[in-house]
Amino acid sequence: MxxxxxxxxxxxxxxxxxxxxxxxxxxxxxxxxxxxxxxxxxxxxxxxxxxxxxxxxxxxxxxxxxxxxxxxxxxxxxxxxxxxxxxxxxxxxxxxxxxxxxxxxxxxxxxxxxxxxxxxxxxxxxxxxxxxxxxxxxVGLFADEPWYAETRAAIAEFGPGTPLEKILQVVAPLSYSRWDAAARAHNDATxxxxxxxxxxxxxxxxxxxxxxxxxxxxxxxxxxxxxxxxxxxxxxxxxxxxxxxxxxxxxxxxxxxxxxxxxxxxAFTRTIAAFLAPDVDTVTVDGTRLAYRTWGEPDAPPVVLLHGRCGSSLDWAELAPELAETRRVYAVDLAGHGLSDWHPHNAHNLHDPHNEPSAPGRYSLAGYRDQLAGFLRALGLEGATVIGHSMGGAAAWLLAGQEPDLIGRLVLEEAPPLFPLDPPRPPAERTDEELDFDWPVIDGINADLNAPDPGWHALLPQIAAPTLLVGGGPGGPFDQDQIAWMATRIPNARLATIEAGHLVHQSRPVEFLAAVEEFGL
Incomplete structure (x- = not known):
């Protein structure tokens, strides 16, 4: 000591x-x-x-x-x-x-x-x-708790001479979101x-x-x-x-x-760690705190990088410095990933005697589309180049079709073409290992992959941004013919295939960067 x-x-x-x-x-x-x-x-x-x-x-x-x-x-x-x-x-x-x-x-x-x-x-x-x-x-948020009435009555008796020890003993249940055995033990051990x-x-x-x-x-x-x-x-x-x-x-x-x-x-650790990390900034979009990392000169043309499902901004750590030689690079942790907010589905209902988890808001491609739009607007990045991998690519092309003026150039790496999966993906079984993403992300995005909105394909012809689609060849999870079909539906699109499987920018970073540079970045 x-x-x-x-x-x-x-x-x-x-x-x-x-x-x-x-x-x-x-x-x-x-x-x-x-x-x-x-x-x-x-x-x-x-x-x-x-x-x-x-x-x-x-x-x-x-x-x-x-x-x-x-x-x-x-x-x-x-x-x-x-x-x-x-x-x-x-x-x-x-x-x-x-x-x-x-x-x-x-x-x-x-x-x-x-x-x-x-x-x-x-x-x-x-x-x-x-x-x-x-x-x-x-205080009224605890009104249904069995100890509430007694605690309020004791608080009403406080006066100038009430000992501090007595005050803290009375208000202890209000200091914890759940006055259960763990909270009592923590309070007693203080x-x-x-x-x-x-x-x-x-x-x-x-x-x-x-x-x-x-x-x-x-x-x-x-x-x-x-x-x-x-x-x-x-x-x-x-x-x-x-x-x-x-x-x-x-x-x-x-x-x-x-x-x-x-x-x-x-939730606590992600918030504090993101604030203290020297290479991480945060921005709040529609009440959700998004963490992001930056590289390059602030006044250089902006590029926004979007990771895939279960990834994070760190997935771009090798590629981002290369892009930053001529660009200002922003790599964001989408909600439910990395150091950004996760949906509070694990927060317990204070009034549920069984302490069952509260119902979550589902993670979805439309939600990530809207997060990307809010991120671009919050940081003044309208017209930026957006590079999206997998799930991040789907969010990017949905936004580019819905709001064509928000994205200047678009790179879609192994982005799902959003045809219904056959057979559909079953519910995922939770593993016991510690994860750096929120588990419900998996089933939330699977729901969109299994049964995508039938109107989404109508957005492809609305994409005004020059677009590069990068397929990973037959080793990836998505039908490469369907990715090629997407390239025919987007007015100003080209297709590049790099035999790398799904993780093109990580498995073959040199070839991926060459394709992106040839595209004009």
Whole structure:
């Protein structure tokens, strides 16, 4: 267990989880030991988590001066940890009351921040209070729970003298999306120093107006994460916090309360990992957060790359730098893939006593078509060249036929011609392995391949963009004669066959790139 000395001589401990670039994590509580953060839902697979035990908690020593428990005094501890780790700038995450400390550190040491994640953060440092109506609506989401009436009655009895320990005990069920055995065990295992907790916000704290003024000039990017079931930091309060920063984005996790990494670890991890990854940007299209990677000069002609089913933007990692020599390349993770949002079909119905998964919205080719349109418009890429593989190619040609002006040039690599499959594909059997795509993508797209919209083929003659169709020969899953037929239906199309099977750009990247360059890219 590594330790370091705070400026006042107090020995402070921290714990390391995972490998990679360090992410300093400040626990909430207030004044809880960091153990309750665990591996933050698997975030340790993407970053090395540096979990600080605040002074007087966990494995850190009790300070000689109890007044140093106050949150603004602890900014010196965070700065000492940064120096101890030998980091010029840090990525910093603060949860709950630890978010207040993170905010105060950002205000005091803005030059030391590379990025800031505020996870259902305490807002006292900036003087934001939840709207009472929104608080009532959020708490009311739990109205059918058996503990709800007793909890509301106990909250109504709170007064200025109610001990903090009593308050947190009463509101604990509201801190979790499901107050089940796992949530109770997590709550019971969260250890706090109650004396320190009482001093965390004690005395004269920095003026919130001054803190807000300092944050208004923060250069580092900020991610504010809220849960739509969190009454402690409501989505509206989180949005008000995000508005204080010049470079902030807000992510509201569906079905999550005050501990989002417990409610849906995958959704939580994808959101944080995408924000922290230096080569990943995000854009929200119709409420869905899409992650994408870029290569090349920003003012170069744009090319958008779309992966196939069960793939991601990383499928283009070998080809994209080649294209980026003369183009600005955008490779997107479509919904249900990579670091983009997945449909919350795994989110549990809070009012279902059996905790059965909620019904999903189906993944579909039409949905991906609309995502592509929204992506192009959101980033001002109307008229871009689009290269789509397999499922991504189908979404691209459906869009090119529906909105011909959105796509300038079109490359369709092993794109399904969308004749009904005979025999149809049966329902897929879920494997036990960990996946980087959402399993319902398979059956959702199979449904479109088995019984495609009969009107889709009428879109082919409407495609105005010069189009290159690339077939992989007889080793692929789609009838090559049908792909050749598509080339006869698109007015300005040509066909190239590269004997590579379905994964042409990955199996034969040199030949694929040559065909694309001959096409005019």
């Amino acid at each position: 590594p330790t370091f000395r705070a400026p006042d001589g107090t020995e402070l401990a921290y714990h390391l989880r995972g490998t990679g670039e360090p992410l300093i994590c400040l626990p909430g509580g207030p004044m809880a030991a960091s153990a309750y953060l665990g591996d933050l839902g698997g975030l340790s697979a993407h970053r090395q988590l540096v979990l600080l035990d605040p002074r007087g908690t966990g494995d850190s020593a009790v300070p000689d001066d109890p007044s140093t428990y106050r949150c603004d005094r602890q900014t010196d501890d965070v700065e000492a940890l940064r120096a101890h780790l030998g980091l010029e700038r840090i990525d910093l995450l603060g949860h709950s009351a630890g978010g207040s400390l993170a905010l105060l550190y950002a205000a005091a040491h803005p030059e030391r921040l590379r990025s800031l994640v505020l996870l259902t953060p305490g807002l006292r440092a900036v003087g934001i209070r939840p709207d009472e109506e929104e608080w009532e609506r959020t 250890t706090r120093n109650w004396e320190a907790a009482g001093g965390y916000y004690a005395g004269e704290l920095p003026d919130p107006a001054a803190v807000r003024a300092a944050l208004a000039t923060l250069a580092a990017p900020v991610l504010v994460v809220a849960g739509d079931h969190d009454s402690g930091v409501t989505p509206g309060s989180a949005a008000a916090l995000a508005e204080l920063f010049p470079r902030a984005e807000l992510a509201v996790q569906a079905g999550a309360a005050h501990h989002p990494w417990l409610d849906d670890p995958g």
